[in-house]
Amino acid sequence: MNGNELRNILLAAAGLGLAALLPLTGSGYLLSLGVTVAMYTVLATSWALFSGPTHYISLATGAFYGLGTYVVAVGIDTLPYPVLLLIAFVAGGVAAGLVGLATLRLSGVYFVIFTLGLAEMIRQLVTWVQNNWGSHRGLYVLTDITEEIIYWELLAAAALVYLVGWWINRSRLGFALRIIGNDEVVAAHCGINTARSKVLLFMVSGSVAALVGGLLAPRWTYIEPAIAFSAMLSFQVVIMALLGGASRLWGPLVGVIPFTLLWEVISGHFPNQTTLLLGVAFLLIVYVIPNGILGRLEQLYRAAREGAG
Amino acid sequence: MKRRTILKLAAATALAGTMAFGGAQAADTIKIGASAPKTGPLAGGSTVTHWPNIKLWVEQVNARGGLQLKSGKAKLELVEYDDQTNPGEAIKNIQRMATQDKVDFIIAPYGTAFNLATAPIFDKYGYPQIAVSAISDQIPELTKRYPRLFFTLGTTTAFAQAVADILVQMKNDGKIGSKVAMVNVADAFGIELAAAARPIFKKAGLDVVYDKSYPLGTQDLSPIVKGAKASNPDSFVAWSYPPDTFGLTQQAIIQNLDVKAFYTAVATCFPAYGGKFGSKVNGNLGAGGINPDTPAMQAYAAAHKKITGKDADGWASATTYASLEILEQAIEGVGSADRDAVTDYIKNNTFKTVMGDVTFKNQNNDVFWTVGQWQNGKYYGVASTGRPGEKPVQLKSGWN
Numbered sequence: 001m002n003g004n005e006l007r008n009i010l011l012a013a014a015g016l017g018l019a020a021l022l023p024l025t026g027s028g029y030l031l032s033l034g035v036t037v038a039m040y041t042v043l044a045t046s047w048a049l050f051s052g053p054t055h056y057i058s059l060a061t062g063a064f065y066g067l068g069t070y071v072v073a074v075g076i077d078t079l080p081y082p083v084l085l086l087i088a089f090v091a092g093g094v095a096a097g098l099v100g101l102a103t104l105r106l107s108g109v110y111f112v113i114f115t116l117g118l119a120e121m122i123r124q125l126v127t128w129v130q131n132n133w134g135s136h137r138g139l140y141v142l143t144d145i146t147e148e149i150i151y152w153e154l155l156a157a158a159a160l161v162y163l164v165g166w167w168i169n170r171s172r173l174g175f176a177l178r179i180i181g182n183d184e185v186v187a188a189h190c191g192i193n194t195a196r197s198k199v200l201l202f203m204v205s206g207s208v209a210a211l212v213g214g215l216l217a218p219r220w221t222y223i224e225p226a227i228a229f230s231a232m233l234s235f236q237v238v239i240m241a242l243l244g245g246a247s248r249l250w251g252p253l254v255g256v257i258p259f260t261l262l263w264e265v266i267s268g269h270f271p272n273q274t275t276l277l278l279g280v281a282f283l284l285i286v287y288v289i290p291n292g293i294l295g296r297l298e299q300l301y302r303a304a305r306e307g308a309g
Numbered sequence: 310m311k312r313r314t315i316l317k318l319a320a321a322t323a324l325a326g327t328m329a330f331g332g333a334q335a336a337d338t339i340k341i342g343a344s345a346p347k348t349g350p351l352a353g354g355s356t357v358t359h360w361p362n363i364k365l366w367v368e369q370v371n372a373r374g375g376l377q378l379k380s381g382k383a384k385l386e387l388v389e390y391d392d393q394t395n396p397g398e399a400i401k402n403i404q405r406m407a408t409q410d411k412v413d414f415i416i417a418p419y420g421t422a423f424n425l426a427t428a429p430i431f432d433k434y435g436y437p438q439i440a441v442s443a444i445s446d447q448i449p450e451l452t453k454r455y456p457r458l459f460f461t462l463g464t465t466t467a468f469a470q471a472v473a474d475i476l477v478q479m480k481n482d483g484k485i486g487s488k489v490a491m492v493n494v495a496d497a498f499g500i501e502l503a504a505a506a507r508p509i510f511k512k513a514g515l516d517v518v519y520d521k522s523y524p525l526g527t528q529d530l531s532p533i534v535k536g537a538k539a540s541n542p543d544s545f546v547a548w549s550y551p552p553d554t555f556g557l558t559q560q561a562i563i564q565n566l567d568v569k570a571f572y573t574a575v576a577t578c579f580p581a582y583g584g585k586f587g588s589k590v591n592g593n594l595g596a597g598g599i600n601p602d603t604p605a606m607q608a609y610a611a612a613h614k615k616i617t618g619k620d621a622d623g624w625a626s627a628t629t630y631a632s633l634e635i636l637e638q639a640i641e642g643v644g645s646a647d648r649d650a651v652t653d654y655i656k657n658n659t660f661k662t663v664m665g666d667v668t669f670k671n672q673n674n675d676v677f678w679t680v681g682q683w684q685n686g687k688y689y690g691v692a693s694t695g696r697p698g699e700k701p702v703q704l705k706s707g708w709n
Contacts, residue, residue, distance in 0.1 A: 028433065029408040032401045039397075124495075124524055131495040131503075131522050139497075140425075140447055142454065147429075220396050222425040222445075224497035225525070226350055227396055267398065268405065271391045275348050 012162055012250075020155055023148040031147055035219070037260050038154035039212060043233075044241040044252035045161050046208035049168065050201040051238075052246035053177040056107070059234040060099065060115035063122045064092040064206040066229035068213025070126050073139040073223035081143065085214045092210020093203045095122070100199035107184070116231070123229035145218040153215050161208055165249045168204075173197055243285060245294025254293045338386045339376055339646055341367065342406035344427075345419040349394025353551060355419040357579060358442065358625040361617035363387065363416060366633040368616050376637060379644035388412055396426040403427045407434040413646040414636060421445060421498070428455045437639075437652040439632040442625055444468070444498065446505070452672040457652050459669055461628055463677040463694070465498075468596055469506035471679030471692045472572055473513045475594070475702055476544055480515070484704055485569040490519035490542035492533055492557070494550050499525075502548035502574065518542055525550065534560035544570035551576035554595075555585065562589055562708045569704050570594060578623030578681055578688050590683050592705035597624030598681025598690025599664070600698035609663045623681055623688030631662035665696055 022034045043061055051058055068088035075084045103114050130139075168174040176197045179187040187194050213228065220227055236259075244255025266277045289296050345359050346352045367385045370376060375384035388410050392399035399418055406412045407430065415431065417440040418424055424443040431438040432455045439459045445451065446465045452458055479485045489510060493503035503522065510517055519540035523533055530553060537545055545568045547557050554573040561571065576582060577595020599606060601623070609630060613621040621627060638661075639654040640646065659668040667674050680692040682702060689700040 027408060028430070029401070029404040032397075032404045036397060036401065127495045127500070127524065131493075131500050142450070219400065220422065220426045221428065222422045224422050226394070226496070227422055230395070232395070264401075267391060267393070271389050272347060274391050274393065 009166075012159075016155055016159055020152060023151060028147070031151060033260065033264065035147060035151050035154065037256055038151060038158060039216065040237065040240055040256045040260065041253050042154055042157045042161055042212050043209060043237045044244070044256055045158070045165065045249065046205045047237050048241045048246040048249075048252050049161070049165050050198075050205040051241070052248075052251070053174065053181045054198060054201070055181050056104070056198070057112050057238065058115045058202070058205070059112060059231075059238065060096075060118045060206070061209050061237045062230050062232075062234035063115075063119035064096060064209035065213035065216075065233060066119065066126070066225075067095055067122055068092055068210030068215075069217045069220075069223060069228040070139075070213075071210070072214040072217035073141050073228075076141050076143065076217075081145070081218075085211060088214035089207045089211045092213075093207035095210070096203045096206025097199060099206075100202040101195075104195060104198040104202060116234070119229050119231055119234060123225050126229075127225050139223040141217045141221055141223060143218045147219065150215060150219055154212070157208065157211060157215065162249060164204060168201070169249065173200065177201060239282075243289075243292055245292035248294055251292065251294040254297070258293065337375075337381060337383045339378075339383045339414070339640065340386050340388060340410065340412040342388045342390075342403075342410060342412035342415040344390040344392050344399055344402035344406065344415075345423075346394040347391035349392075351394040351420050351423075354442075354576075357581075357619070358622055358629055359419045361613065361619055361621070362626060362629040362633065363389075365613055365616050366630060366637070369612065370637060377641050377644075378646075392418060392423065394420075396423055399423045399427050400430060403430045407436065414640070414648070414651070416633070416636075417441060417443075424458075425451070428458050431455070432457055435648050435652075437636070437648065437655055439635055439655070441629045441632050446501070448673050449671065456672070459655060459672045459674070461632055461667070461674045461677070462597075462625065463679065465501045466505050466509070467677075467694060468574075468679050469502055469509050471694075472546060472594070473506065473509045473515065475680060475692055476510075476515055476546075476570060477513045479544075479570060479702065479704070486543035487514060487516045488518045488540070488542045489515050489544050489546055490537035490540050490568075491517050491521075491546045491548075492519070492537065493522045493548035494525050494527075494553050495522040496525040496550065498575070499548045499550060506546070506548070523553070525553075527553065527556075530556040531560050531564070533557065534564050534566055538564055538566050542568055544568050544572070546570075546572045547574065549573045549575060551579070555582065558582075558586060558590060558593070562586070565708060567707070569706075571705050572680075577683075578625075580620035580622060583683055583686060583688065588686070589708045591685065591709075592703050593683045594691070594702075595623075595681050595683075595688070596679070598678035598688065598693065599623050599627050600690055600696065601687060603665075603698065605663045623690075624678065627663050628677075631660075631664045631667060634662045635660045635667060 023031055047061055071088040071091055072084045099118060103111055176192045180194050184194055240255040240259045241252040243259055244253060245251035262281055267274045270277055343363050346355045367387050371384050375382040388406060390402040392402055403415060406415055415436045417438045418427055419442045421443045424440040437457045441461050444462055444465055448460050448464060480487055493499040519537050521533060521536060534557060545566060549557060554576040557573055572594040574596040577593060578597055610621055635655060639651045642654050643650040656669055659666050676695040678690040678693045678696055681688050682691045684703060691700050691702045693699055
């Protein structure tokens with residue numbers, strides 16, 4: 001570990017520590033914004049762990065998230081909550097592993113389409129199970145878990161994701177993935193087991209999404225498929241990650257924060273034209289910052305250095 | 310580069326413009342907050358039953374000078390947000406209205422899941438929450454947990470029970486046999502209703518000869534109706550959602566499903582249902598109802614049409630309006646925007662509404678309509694848990 005890395009870790013720890021103080025402001029509104037930011041930070045960062053280096057665009061976040069939500073909803077009356085979170089985490093990983101084995105040999109648009117269909121498939125599977133063997137009382141998650149606790153749990157999840165991401169970047173696995181992203185054929189010729197590397201990373205991403213779904217379940221109280229399995233969620237995660245920049249670990253974060261604030265301003269002031277204005281915002285983003293905020297920042301940084309040098 | 314700069318400038322101005330909008334608050338107004346879907350999967354339902362009634366109520370109250378408080382008349386000022394059929398947005402909207410907009414009262418959101426997801430926030434900030442579009446079998450537990458949450462529309466079991474009662478009555482009268490074809494949409498409410506209905510039907514001596522489910526969003530419902538028809542039922546019951554209520558009815562007409570009782574659940578009471586199928590759906594049964602012949606209901610229907618330009622539906626529309634009347638009478642009864650006092654007032658008083666008298670017992674209105682029927686182009690309540698004016702149920706005779 002060199003000095004630079006130590007500095008980065010200290011900075012990240014300080015940032016997380018500062019973020020953890022948010023509930024102390026006593027503003028429920030800021031807190032619910034904070035939950036949204038934290039949730040999308042974890043989802044988008046874990047998405048970028050896989051999709052950043054490999055350039056495989058996955059739209060399956062919603063599927064794993066929904067799976068996690070349902071694990072908690074089904075088991076909340078019989079098992080302790082932490083155990084359910086663990087099950088959700090493992091279930092997300094197993095599901096991602098199975099899906100990865102079947103599809104990561106596909107590439108490009110085939111993979112995208114498959115992951116998009118996956119959320120719908122898991123949703124139908126879950127409702128089919130509930131329809132045939134479920135209880136007639138609906139799925140209620142009645143707990144005493146407050147929004148503050150959910151927020152801190154999400155921050156802890158974020159810390160975990162950053163640690164895992166940092167470790168992967170330094171590891172042989174991360175190196176292998178970067179080669180795969182640049183040229184899969186070359187990677188295979190170097191003796192890298194490309195399928196194994198991709199599946200492993202996809203499992204990390206799937207586990208984290210399922211964990212987040214489980215963490216959020218107590219916030220919804222009443223779980224129905226439309227809430228747990230939202231295609232919108234998968235798209236938002238991708239948009240936020242790309243807006244920030246998926247090539248660095250902290251890239252998605254700089255996408256999530258402005259996106260959430262922009263969304264907030266638009267939905268707060270124009271409740272009747274939200275969709276229209278969001279569309280306009282997307283267009284502007286694509287025109288003005290095509291390389292993401294990260295790309296823009298790096299460009300400015302380089303320009304400043306050249307100017308100074 | 311120039312074009313880029315202009316674009317950036319445009320974006321910046323647009324953003325700055327949005328920041329500048331803010332609500333100025335006059336002294337003698339009552340601020341009412343509302344958050345419900347304007348976009349997303351539930352928008353179709355909320356733009357029929359939810360939003361028009363809020364508009365109607367605010368306009369009517371303001372037209373008569375506002376609410377009568379101790380300090381004088383206070384006009385209503387409406388703050389509205391779109392929850393995009395996303396519970397996270399709904400929670401944030403309620404938080405924003407309570408802490409940023411500082412509204413005096415908040416109208417309960419639309420949909421079971423949304424009412425339950427936001428109940429802790431209503432409770433935390435001390436806002437009464439008169440839920441309408443929320444049907445649950447957990448009402449006792451939920452109201453104990455959230456002492457400001459009120460239910461108005463009924464329970465899952467009561468809806469299933471009412472359908473069973475109607476079929477059994479017809480069977481005992483010798484009008485139909487005991488064979489029932491039952492289908493349900495494989496989604497939250499449909500699954501709950503079907504699961505509640507199975508033991509109830511069995512206990513009532515009804516013979517479920519066909520029991521099938523279909524995924525939400527199924528486009529082709531003809532195999533479902535074909536299967537039901539092949540089982541030769543005396544009656545057909547579908548625990549359905551709006552799109553499939555229309556789809557199943559369409560298929561029943563095409564395939565001439567000859568049953569003496571035909572029931573579809575949600576949206577059967579929509580004006581669009583009668584509008585689309587006309588006299589063909591005469592005798593069709595559906596979830597919920599109203600008594601459209603009372604003077605109060607006739608005045609309400611006329612005002613609804615005049616102010617919102619749309620017809621009210623035959624169930625939740627009027628209940629939504631009634632929930633606003635309850636809020637209005639409670640605020641006027643207390644004479645101020647004291648939310649704790651208003652909540653207590655709702656708990657301890659009887660309200661005269663468009664639906665009739667409403668009294669909450671343990672925060673629950675247990676007098677509600679359960680089944681309605683299209684009779685000669687109008688949707689009438691035919692079964693309730695104690696509302697006056699139930700019409701006698703008619704036999705379905707063909708699809709003409």
